[in-house]
Amino acid sequence: MIGLIQRVSRAKVTVADELVGSIGPGLLILLGVEHKDDEASAAKLAQRIANYRVFSDVEDKMNNSVIDAQGEVLVVSQFTLAADTRKGRRPSFSSAATPDQAQHLYQVFCEQMAAQGLPVKTGRFAADMQVELVNDGPVTFELKV
Structure with missing residues (x-):
């Protein structure tokens, strides 16, 4: 599981001009789920990011x-983080999780972040989002577990 974290003063995500998530100071987390990931991976990464x-x-x-700073968290799914870009001119997504597995682990990750006492907002899984x-x-x- 891969989390690309960015410290932000604000962030938002829209889908078809509809605001679906917005935060003030905190972390924007782009989350990539790989086929080898499981619920333990999601919990471990959430714990690590919350305390990073x-x-x-x-x-x-x-x-x-982010806990100490009393910040907010915006989690956006991004399967392209699981791409293998080591060769060629086109990324391979063979290590990316299936959509069902990724959606489940995305939800587990968000629940684990909320369990840390953080206000969690999300994008919309598998949607064409503007961040x-x-x-x-x-x-x-970039944090990996």
Whole structure:
């Protein structure tokens, strides 16, 4: 499971001009699910991201997590993160989870983030989404489990 996290001052996702999720300061998480992933992977990644220290403390050092910063989370499914791009000019998605598996684990991941006490907003699974964000920093990390 892959989480591309971006520290944002705000972010939103729309589908067909309908706002489906919006947050203020916090994390935008683009989530890629691979066929080898399971519920334990989702729980582990959620725990790791919720506690990953990417927010500044009073000394302007990245010592605070999104929990510490009392931030919000916007989770957007993105199967393209599971692409194999090592060769050729076209990505291979052979390691990506099936849509049913990915949707289930996406939901588990979101539930696990909410269980950490975080306000969680989401995109719409498998929809053509438009994601807007203001990356704060910019600060972007890729986490894998």
